[in-house]
Amino acid sequence: GDSVTQMEGPVTLSEEAFLTINCTYTATGYPSLFWYVQYPGEGLQLLLKATKADDKGSNKGFEATYRKETTSFHLEKGSVQVSDSAVYFCARTNAGNNRKLIWGLGTSLAVNP
Amino acid sequence: GAGVSQSPSNKVTEKGKDVELRCDPISGHTALYWYRQRLGQGLEFLIYFQGNSAPDKSGLPSDRFSAERTGESVSTLTIQRTQQEDSAVYLCASSLVGEQFFGPGTRLTVL
Numbered sequence: 510g511d512s513v514t515q516m517e518g519p520v521t522l523s524e525e526a527f528l529t530i531n532c533t534y535t536a537t538g539y540p541s542l543f544w545y546v547q548y549p550g551e552g553l554q555l556l557l558k559a560t561k562a563d564d565k566g567s568n569k570g571f572e573a574t575y576r577k578e579t580t581s582f583h584l585e586k587g588s589v590q591v592s593d594s595a596v597y598f599c600a601r602t603n604a605g606n607n608r609k610l611i612w613g614l615g616t617s618l619a620v621n622p
Numbered sequence: 623g624a625g626v627s628q629s630p631s632n633k634v635t636e637k638g639k640d641v642e643l644r645c646d647p648i649s650g651h652t653a654l655y656w657y658r659q660r661l662g663q664g665l666e667f668l669i670y671f672q673g674n675s676a677p678d679k680s681g682l683p684s685d686r687f688s689a690e691r692t693g694e695s696v697s698t699l700t701i702q703r704t705q706q707e708d709s710a711v712y713l714c715a716s717s718l719v720g721e722q723f724f725g726p727g728t729r730l731t732v733l
Contacts, residue, residue, distance in 0.1 A: 541720065553665075553713065553724040560720075598664065609655070609678065610722060614664035 511535050515599050515613035522589055522620050530584040530616045532573075532599035540601040542566075542575055542582040543610070547596045556584075556597070589620045624648060626725035628714050634731045635704055643699045643728045647716030654697050655722060656689055657713040665713065671697065704732045 516531040534540065544556040544566070557566030562577035571586045582599060599613040627646045635641050647654050656668040667681040671691040682688070686704075691697040701708055709732045715722040 543721075545724075552726040553715075555721050555723075558721065609667055609670055610665075612665040612667075 511537050511540075511601065511603055511611045513599050513601055513611050513613040515597075515616050518596075518615075518617040520616060520618045522618070524591055524620055524622050525588045526620075528584070528586040528589045528593075528618070530597055530599075530618070532582045532584065532613060533580050534582065534599075534601045534611075536577075536580045540603075542573070543600045544571070544573055544582070544584050545598040545600060547598065547615075549595065553598065589618075591620045591622050594618055594620045626714055626716050626723050628712075628725040628728050630728060631726065632729045632731075634733065636733050637706060638703055640700065640702045641704055641730060643701075643712050643730070645697045645699070645714030645716075645725060647695070647697070647714070648723055650694075651716035651718050651723070652694055653717045653722075654691055654694075655715045655717075656697070656699050657715065659711045659713055659727070661710070668699070668712075701730075704730075706732045708732050 513534045541560045543558045545553045546556045547553045557568040559566040559575035562575050565574045573582050573584045575582055596615045596617045598615045600610040603609040603611055626648055629644045633641055652673045654671045657665045658668055659665050669689045670678040686702045689699045711727040711729050713727045714725045
């Protein structure tokens with residue numbers, strides 16, 4: 510079945526470091542791809558998305574490119590801040606018609622000053 | 623605000639009791655989803671409502687779990703005879719097209 514695989518955390522970085530969180534997905538159908546973020550004590554919120562191959566989603570300095578050839582959607586940021594500390598979830602739409610999202614397990618990021 | 627709201631925010635119950643969790647979606651959103659998030663885990667899909675279609679219940683873990691939705695408005699998730707393994711954060715999301723908007727969740731603790 511459809512699945513999403515994220516790199517395991519926790520990831521710990523110093524402020525201004527470069528961030529990459531890997532995400533790969535099963536290649537069933539033509540999914541839309543998402544990164545959601547969950548800040549401490551808050552609900553999940555959409556960070557960025559891409560709906561077709563080679564699209565680049567971007568928001569708040571984060572970027573991810575929909576790579577069909579490698580079935581990947583890695584999240585990157587050139588210079589992280591303490592306020593980026595959160596759990597990041599990669600997700601894809603289900604190959605069926607019900608728009609159900611298939612989720613990765615989440616990657617916890619801690620940024621130290 | 624006009625976001626997804628859930629109540630209660632926290633619920634502590636004793637094993638064997640029934641609980642009811644409520645979700646108010648964003649007005650006009652035809653799709654509504656329930657997820658469960660256990661501590662340190664990803665999101666586990668439970669059930670999905672889309673308009674007046676029959677709900678997709680494929681994620682419900684047992685027949686102790688059920689959910690209802692009135693039209694395109696409020697939904698309730700009911701857990702009967704709660705067990706300790708039901709302890710988790712229960713998240714509701716709604717959507718119109720594409721992006722799902724999440725509520726803050728209900729943290730359920732079964733003692």
